[in-house]
Amino acid sequence: MTNPASSPPRIEALRDSEIAKPPRSQWRDVWDQFKIHKGALMGGGFLLFITLAVLFGNLVWDVDPKKLDIRNKDVRPIYTALWDGDAKVSWARPLGTDNLGRDHLAQILAGGRASMAVGWAAMVLTMLIGTAVGVMAGFFRRLDGPLMRFTDLVLSLPILPLMLVAVTLFRQPLRANFGPETGMFILIVCVIGVTSWMQTARIVRGDILALKEREFVLAARASGTTARGIIFRHLLPNVLSPIMVSATLGLATAIITESALSFLGVGFPSDFPTWGKMLADAVPRMQEFPERVMLPGIMISLTVLSVNYLGDGLRDALDPRIRGR
Amino acid sequence: MLTYTIRRLVLSVPTLLFISLVIFLLLQLAPGDPMAQVPLTVPPEVKEKMREALGLGQPLHVQYWKWLVQMFWVEPKVFIDWLTSSSALLGWLPDTALYQGELRVISWQTRSPVMDLIVQALPQTLTVVGTAYIVGILIAIPIGIYSAYRQYSVFDQAGTFVTMIGFSIPPFFTGPLLIVIFSVQLGWFPFIYDTTHRVTDWPSFVTQVKQMIMPVMVLALQTTAQISRFMRASMLDNLRQDYVRTARAKGLGEAVVVMVHVLRNSMIPVITIIALGVPSIFGGAIITEVVFSVNGIGSQLINALFANDLPLVMTVTFIFAMLIVLFNIIADVLYGVLDPRIRYD
Numbered sequence: 001m002t003n004p005a006s007s008p009p010r011i012e013a014l015r016d017s018e019i020a021k022p023p024r025s026q027w028r029d030v031w032d033q034f035k036i037h038k039g040a041l042m043g044g045g046f047l048l049f050i051t052l053a054v055l056f057g058n059l060v061w062d063v064d065p066k067k068l069d070i071r072n073k074d075v076r077p078i079y080t081a082l083w084d085g086d087a088k089v090s091w092a093r094p095l096g097t098d099n100l101g102r103d104h105l106a107q108i109l110a111g112g113r114a115s116m117a118v119g120w121a122a123m124v125l126t127m128l129i130g131t132a133v134g135v136m137a138g139f140f141r142r143l144d145g146p147l148m149r150f151t152d153l154v155l156s157l158p159i160l161p162l163m164l165v166a167v168t169l170f171r172q173p174l175r176a177n178f179g180p181e182t183g184m185f186i187l188i189v190c191v192i193g194v195t196s197w198m199q200t201a202r203i204v205r206g207d208i209l210a211l212k213e214r215e216f217v218l219a220a221r222a223s224g225t226t227a228r229g230i231i232f233r234h235l236l237p238n239v240l241s242p243i244m245v246s247a248t249l250g251l252a253t254a255i256i257t258e259s260a261l262s263f264l265g266v267g268f269p270s271d272f273p274t275w276g277k278m279l280a281d282a283v284p285r286m287q288e289f290p291e292r293v294m295l296p297g298i299m300i301s302l303t304v305l306s307v308n309y310l311g312d313g314l315r316d317a318l319d320p321r322i323r324g325r
Numbered sequence: 326m327l328t329y330t331i332r333r334l335v336l337s338v339p340t341l342l343f344i345s346l347v348i349f350l351l352l353q354l355a356p357g358d359p360m361a362q363v364p365l366t367v368p369p370e371v372k373e374k375m376r377e378a379l380g381l382g383q384p385l386h387v388q389y390w391k392w393l394v395q396m397f398w399v400e401p402k403v404f405i406d407w408l409t410s411s412s413a414l415l416g417w418l419p420d421t422a423l424y425q426g427e428l429r430v431i432s433w434q435t436r437s438p439v440m441d442l443i444v445q446a447l448p449q450t451l452t453v454v455g456t457a458y459i460v461g462i463l464i465a466i467p468i469g470i471y472s473a474y475r476q477y478s479v480f481d482q483a484g485t486f487v488t489m490i491g492f493s494i495p496p497f498f499t500g501p502l503l504i505v506i507f508s509v510q511l512g513w514f515p516f517i518y519d520t521t522h523r524v525t526d527w528p529s530f531v532t533q534v535k536q537m538i539m540p541v542m543v544l545a546l547q548t549t550a551q552i553s554r555f556m557r558a559s560m561l562d563n564l565r566q567d568y569v570r571t572a573r574a575k576g577l578g579e580a581v582v583v584m585v586h587v588l589r590n591s592m593i594p595v596i597t598i599i600a601l602g603v604p605s606i607f608g609g610a611i612i613t614e615v616v617f618s619v620n621g622i623g624s625q626l627i628n629a630l631f632a633n634d635l636p637l638v639m640t641v642t643f644i645f646a647m648l649i650v651l652f653n654i655i656a657d658v659l660y661g662v663l664d665p666r667i668r669y670d
Contacts, residue, residue, distance in 0.1 A: 156650050158642055161641070162351070168631075308493050
């Protein structure tokens with residue numbers, strides 16, 4: 001018998017049956033939940049593929065998308081030969097050429113780069129504005145009323161008509177200052193960012209309102225953390241998941257909005273292809289060349305679809321109530 | 326409830342004034358010159374006179390005030406006169422003759438009152454977009470109910486996929502896609518909407534239905550995607566409630582439990598969503614109208630924008646804003662009326 005004073009009697013039931021594992025990190029849990037959602041996994045993979053393709057595709061397919069080749073104009077895509085033996089096809093132009101002989105594959109890659117760049121930039125701007133407004137309104141009580149009334153006001157503006165108005169108005173001065181392409185890029189990114197931050201702001205404000213009453217914020221405040229420190233160290237990491245989910249939605253809307261503006265003829269200039277612009281330019285001749293409408297349209301739809309599935313999976317993976325079920 | 330409604334209506338007045346001011350100031354920045362279409366042979370002093378005739382020479386606040394007066398004082402008078410003189414509803418009342426020839430909001434393109442142009446374009450928009458909205462709701466609600474009732478079944482998965490597609494494929498792609506398939510390849514439907522077509526007998530009605538099918542499908546896909554999602558989520562929330570177990574425990578049939586108890590409760594948020602979407606009937610169809618050449622409000626707005634017709638743009642945009650504010654109030658009030666747990670006062 002051992003001395004009971006030096007070592008207490010061991011109770012079998014209190015002993016761990018195995019050695020405790022190191023705690024799992026939160027992001028590992030998120031990834032494990034995310035993996036279950038097949039659609040989200042495929043969406044994320046496709047988005048990665050598209051992004052890499054438009055970024056580095058021109059290294060593999062190094063045809064200049066702006067080079068005119070009138071002799072080889074109106075070449076059909078190579079798969080047309082399957083059902084139409086007389087079609088004008090060429091292996092050198094796998095997706096055909098347009099009415100000026102510009103290579104369609106190279107144009108799709110270049111257009112994708114523009115569309116994705118606009119989408120990502122507008123999404124980042126939307127998130128910045130939305131998070132800033134949401135955090136300000138949620139954290140500082142004096143700002144809450146005015147900022148949220150302002151958000152409601154912007155929400156009741158008719159967005160698409162105002163966007164069209166704004167783009168037609170500011171096109172000339174921005175083009176004059178930054179050149180036709182950069183000017184248009186800045187304009188479209190700003191217009192989308194300024195008109196779509198409201199949902200993010202509302203979500204962030206709601207979460208901040210609930211979080212700032214919690215004990216850890218009280219503890220931080222008691223230990224003398226400044227408001228700035230509380231926001232950046234304690235609150236923002238905790239609202240990251242709703243922000244990420246609305247960021248995916250924002251990316252999808254931004255890509256669609258840019259294409260819609262290009263489609264209505266107020267977007268990028270014609271010699272600077274984006275998917276929406278290519279689609280719009282091809283509509284008048286879609287009876288003879290349906291593929292010129294289909295290919296950019298399919299690219300837009302697939303990208304947006306994959307982003308939406310990604311957002312769906314992220315929402316499930318980042319919600320601790322669903323995780324682990 | 327009544328005080329709440331009145332308070333919201335009163336509060337909407339400054340909101341609308343602010344919105345109209347924002348739109349007005351934005352349009353004042355427009356670099357376009359409405360005299361750009363006038364031939365170069367017209368001497369500059371005549372052009373200056375024409376500009377003054379359009380009310381362009383005056384300072385900003387005068388222009389804005391004049392627009393407000395025309396919009397909220399002169400136009401209602403014209404409307405009341407029309408109601409009492411030639412409408413079927415109130416035509417029996419004596420003609421009020423309030424309108425004494427004051428200047429109305431005049432379009433710079435056609436030199437006719439803006440309201441007349443809007444009234445001309447409204448029926449096309451309402452038939453196409455309104456039908457699409459109703460069709461979308463009628464498809465969406467059964468899909469949402471069944472998806473929620475058989476959660477994670479094949480039907481639910483397929484429904485989720487279709488809604489995802491509805492969210493992801495933009496109307497400027499579905500439109501041309503349908504045109505390529507059904508007009509070009511199959512030749513079933515015309516791909517230009519004939520707005521001059523009048524329905525007089527059965528064959529002309531069939532033609533009208535045929536030309537409406539494609540734009541209606543394009544718009545209904547989006548409505549369906551949105552509303553069936555909401556319907557499914559709301560049904561799922563309610564199916565897990567205790568009262569559902571109680572209803573089953575007292576021996577009610579499955580059909581009664583789902584279609585009466587659960588459905589009625591889950592329709593409450595869905596109806597507010599439907600009400601919130603109504604303004605988009607008037608304004609959200611711009612792209613679809615352009616694709617199918619429907620001569621409605623949306624395409625009118627686009628044409629006015631490209632032609633620098635600022636009064637028309639201003640008025641149409643403001644009417645959209647007014648509808649959004651109005652239907653926001655209607656949705657909130659409906660929510661309170663339908664759900665006795667919600668009390669605003």
